[in-house]
Amino acid sequence: MPTPSGPARPGPAPACPPACDPGGPPAPDAAGPTGTGYRAVFAVPEFRFVFAAHLLSSLGVVVCEIALSVLVYRLTDSPLLSALTFTLGLLPYLLGGTLLSAVADGYPARRVLVICDVVCAVAAAAMVLPGTPVVVLLGLRCAIAAVAPVFAGTRAGTLGDILGEGEPFVLGRSLIRIVNQGAQLAGFAAGGLLLTAVTPGAVLGITAATFTTSALLLRLGTAARPARGGRMTAGRAGGALLGASWAGTRRLLADRPIRALLLLAWVPPALVVVPEALLVPYGGLLGVGPAGQGLLMCGMPVGAVVAETLAGTLLGSRARTRLTFPMGVFTVLPSLGFAARPSLGWALVLLVLTGTGISYNFGVDRWFVAAVPEEQLGQAMTVMQAGRMTIMGLAMGLAGVAAEYAPLPVVMPAAGVLGVAAVLAVIAEVRRSGARTAWADGPVPATP
Numbered sequence: 001m002p003t004p005s006g007p008a009r010p011g012p013a014p015a016c017p018p019a020c021d022p023g024g025p026p027a028p029d030a031a032g033p034t035g036t037g038y039r040a041v042f043a044v045p046e047f048r049f050v051f052a053a054h055l056l057s058s059l060g061v062v063v064c065e066i067a068l069s070v071l072v073y074r075l076t077d078s079p080l081l082s083a084l085t086f087t088l089g090l091l092p093y094l095l096g097g098t099l100l101s102a103v104a105d106g107y108p109a110r111r112v113l114v115i116c117d118v119v120c121a122v123a124a125a126a127m128v129l130p131g132t133p134v135v136v137l138l139g140l141r142c143a144i145a146a147v148a149p150v151f152a153g154t155r156a157g158t159l160g161d162i163l164g165e166g167e168p169f170v171l172g173r174s175l176i177r178i179v180n181q182g183a184q185l186a187g188f189a190a191g192g193l194l195l196t197a198v199t200p201g202a203v204l205g206i207t208a209a210t211f212t213t214s215a216l217l218l219r220l221g222t223a224a225r226p227a228r229g230g231r232m233t234a235g236r237a238g239g240a241l242l243g244a245s246w247a248g249t250r251r252l253l254a255d256r257p258i259r260a261l262l263l264l265a266w267v268p269p270a271l272v273v274v275p276e277a278l279l280v281p282y283g284g285l286l287g288v289g290p291a292g293q294g295l296l297m298c299g300m301p302v303g304a305v306v307a308e309t310l311a312g313t314l315l316g317s318r319a320r321t322r323l324t325f326p327m328g329v330f331t332v333l334p335s336l337g338f339a340a341r342p343s344l345g346w347a348l349v350l351l352v353l354t355g356t357g358i359s360y361n362f363g364v365d366r367w368f369v370a371a372v373p374e375e376q377l378g379q380a381m382t383v384m385q386a387g388r389m390t391i392m393g394l395a396m397g398l399a400g401v402a403a404e405y406a407p408l409p410v411v412m413p414a415a416g417v418l419g420v421a422a423v424l425a426v427i428a429e430v431r432r433s434g435a436r437t438a439w440a441d442g443p444v445p446a447t448p
Helices: 037-042 045-076 079-087 093-099 109-128 134-163 167-197 200-221 239-254 256-277 279-286 289-314 317-322 324-330 333-340 344-371 374-405 408-433
Strands: none
Touching: 037 045, 037 167, 037 289, 045 079, 045 109, 045 134, 045 167, 045 200, 093 134, 093 239, 093 374, 109 134, 109 200, 134 167, 134 374, 167 200, 167 289, 167 317, 167 344, 239 256, 239 374, 256 279, 256 289, 256 333, 256 344, 256 374, 256 408, 279 289, 279 344, 279 408, 289 344, 317 324, 317 344, 324 344, 324 408, 333 344, 333 408, 344 374, 374 408
16 A cells, blocks of 8 residues: 555556457557646546436436335335435445445446346336335335445446546545435426326336436446456355455444545545435424425535536646635535524525535545545445445434434534544544545645
8 A cells, every 4th residue: 555655656557458358349449548627538438427427326316315205104104204205315325335345346237237227227227116005115116225335336446547646636526426326306297297296106217217328327337347356256255245345344444544544535425415405394493394495405415516627627736735724614614504594595604605615625526535445446446435324324314313302503513513523533543544545746734
């Protein structure tokens, strides 16, 4: 593992030659983009296929959650079971991220990505079958959530192969985050409009089609590459897969710099989602109705998309890296403003400002990909995503429990107070661990 003064990371792994991938695209794009900025990243044809596939699958997940929630409520008249469709979209990340994380590096990446999309398509299609019991519907939602961290980690590793592991990789990851946030806005709007015209079953059918199209894009638009960590043969499958996943996760968590960066990736989002989880009751406290509550829910995604786009377009790599620590702290600060019980307009401003803190991930991604061994990059990204989503889900649940016993203008800013203390502690650990790495454009500054 390279240190701040150590050698540079190796370049991306070469793609299979045409002889082993007669139907795939040519391999020269694996050398990474030339030029700078988002435009250079989009100039790589393989990335365009990955981007389009991710856009479709992200919209599919959001629309699936809405349609399934409506379907379950119509079948049961139970708000609890309807809400579980959203909760079950987060908690199974822990299962998939720990038990299946070795898949990301143990099998060829394109095959893993396509299979994950096919699993999601089949699960969504099965939800459409008439008479499907509610418990089966919720189980199918769990299946989609369980493969999500494996898909995300494998895709992140593939970006390293397609774009290289320097600045283009960071910008590629940024575009993926923009899609994630944008999909929340577009997906909820599209899902709501679709449900006014067709049945939830028809919407779930559309969801299955988005996953199927995503699988086709990845199969036809990306090159076949060997498994990053050495091919996992049939003889090593099953129990060996679980053992490799556990062992790899333990190695990652035992490495102090990697562990510190994982904490930096996990802690700010866990505190940021506390106000977000309470927006519906807060809107009720203000008496703004469903329209106002929906507007509040748009605040953080809008801030995230704007900040991510501006930082990736207007700032250089060193400037973005310098913002890592300040923005990591800043993203939890706006929560303090809810102590004053702000009106709808001011609450929306606070949420937009909170969303801008997502730009701290530029530096986290840059340091993380440098700290992780090449052969374990996919698994490391899987663990990062699984941990982030699991902790966010738990934080949202704890926020709801706290709001049962304390007023919202106390619970929401309390997350900001706790967040400042927690983020500063994590930043101190990142500094002590030596996780920050020198890059071709010079060393990272010692202070924010």
